[in-house]
């Protein structure tokens with residue numbers, strides 16, 4: 001697993017999770033995720049959609065030929081402007097949740113991304129359950145709390161400005 005980001009908060013959260021998670025899971029996750037990196041801006045879809053996720057586990061294609069096939073590696077992408085709205089504790093929860101997705105994906109094997117997308121909300125609950133089993137229960141619950149009480153309201157208030165900026169670029 002390559003850690004390709006200069007963001008201190010992201011690196012601190014990654015190292016905290018790696019230190020605290022069980023050995024067998026750490027080995028599996030470090031093997032499964034090829035690279036973890038951070039993007040400085042939001043991802044958009046369509047004309048007025050902004051991805052609200054602070055991080056995600058995605059397929060990593062090694063070449064154009066692989067796109068459309070079910071053989072791919074795995075990458076974690078952190079969206080910094082959203083990640084930074086969370087406290088350090090919640091940031092640990094975010095990374096633990098993504099690593100839990102990765103551990104689960106490593107067991108699903110070929111086509112893990114399509115399999116997981118087709119049962120999205122069940123996989124979300126499962127990732128939390130795995131992270132909680134690893135000992136990140138308090139971090140996950142801080143994460144959910146902040147998502148509803150502080151992060152979503154701040155983010156929604158920013159959306160019109162973000163959309164104006166992205167449409168002007």
Ligand SMILES: [Zn+2]
Nearest residue numbers: 097101124127
């Ligand atoms: Zn998730």
